[in-house]
Amino acid sequence: MNLIEVKGLCKNFDSFKLQDVSFSLEEGYIMGFIGRNGAGKSTTLKSMLNLMKNDGGEIKLCGFSMPKDEIEIKNQVGYVFGGVDFYPEAKIARITDVTKTFYREWNNQLYKELCDRFEIDQNKKFKQLSAGMKVKYSLAVAMSHNPKLLILDEPTSGLDPAARDDLVLLFQEFIEDGAHSILFSTHITSDLEKCADYVTYIKQGKILASTDRDSFRLSYINVSGKKEQLNSENEGKIIGLHTHQLGFEGLMKTDDKALAQAAGFEISEPTLEDIMIHVERR
Numbered sequence: 001m002n003l004i005e006v007k008g009l010c011k012n013f014d015s016f017k018l019q020d021v022s023f024s025l026e027e028g029y030i031m032g033f034i035g036r037n038g039a040g041k042s043t044t045l046k047s048m049l050n051l052m053k054n055d056g057g058e059i060k061l062c063g064f065s066m067p068k069d070e071i072e073i074k075n076q077v078g079y080v081f082g083g084v085d086f087y088p089e090a091k092i093a094r095i096t097d098v099t100k101t102f103y104r105e106w107n108n109q110l111y112k113e114l115c116d117r118f119e120i121d122q123n124k125k126f127k128q129l130s131a132g133m134k135v136k137y138s139l140a141v142a143m144s145h146n147p148k149l150l151i152l153d154e155p156t157s158g159l160d161p162a163a164r165d166d167l168v169l170l171f172q173e174f175i176e177d178g179a180h181s182i183l184f185s186t187h188i189t190s191d192l193e194k195c196a197d198y199v200t201y202i203k204q205g206k207i208l209a210s211t212d213r214d215s216f217r218l219s220y221i222n223v224s225g226k227k228e229q230l231n232s233e234n235e236g237k238i239i240g241l242h243t244h245q246l247g248f249e250g251l252m253k254t255d256d257k258a259l260a261q262a263a264g265f266e267i268s269e270p271t272l273e274d275i276m277i278h279v280e281r282r
Helices: 041-048 070-076 092-102 108-118 131-143 161-175 189-195 213-218 254-262 272-281
Strands: 002-012 017-026 030-034 056-061 064-066 077-080 149-153 181-185 198-203 206-212 220-225 239-244 247-253 266-268
Touching (some): 002 041, 002 181, 017 056, 017 181, 017 198, 030 161, 030 272, 041 149, 041 181, 064 070, 070 077, 092 108, 092 131, 108 131, 131 149, 131 161, 161 181, 161 189, 189 272, 198 213, 198 272, 206 213, 213 272, 220 254, 220 272, 239 272, 247 272, 254 266
Parallel strands (some): 030 198, 077 149, 149 181
Antiparallel strands (some): 002 017, 002 056, 220 247
16 A cells, blocks of 8 residues: 555646655655755645645545545654754753544553653753754654654754764664655655655756665666766766866766776666755756
8 A cells, every 4th residue: 555645746836846845655665855955845845734725636645635634644644853942941842732533542651662762852942952853752742642743844944963873773764564655854864765765856846756765776876987987878877977187087877887898987786865966956
């Protein structure tokens, strides 16, 4: 069963358009949603949850249609977006007492376990939490009503490497029964290397690719060499070409590997970060 089905999603602003965004995610998997700032990641996620009205397209989450089944969807989806400050003067315990009334399957035991795991002090005011602790608290709330799907916007930003690693482990635990899934946007591609099964790449409001992580990564090769190795044929195939005093570097489609080999380029497998850097340089 697909827990996410997005087809032809569009959103128009004066200076930006989300154009025909389509992707899907089966239960039991983690999908990373990547692209540079302003590419349309947050707009897509908010439109999926009807937090922002879209201008076209179809959205189904957990088998239900948005916005027709919005209440049912929001009982089955946990979501976290950056910049949500709840009530800054209220204590954590009080915020939770109010929030849990909106969910029919709130799990107090799970909430307590998550707060213990994240070392969240229930007696602190929300404004007293660090940026990283605010993210952890938001996640604890999002996961405590037994959602099938988590939709997270930059969940690991503001966290130190150890805390990010703990979160990645938590994500893997969440989906290990094969009945849950996670969609999360991030700039920290090393987190995706650890846990993402799929990657959806958005650039300037359009989906560049949506496929399994390894197929996406292996569809490109890193190339480098001396500037005199470049010619009109191979230079046009290089994505994000960067020339410097010692030579050049860039990215090519794996389909063009024979051309790179014939030119004597040095070739290596790229990381997700390598791909982002060169694709966005183009």
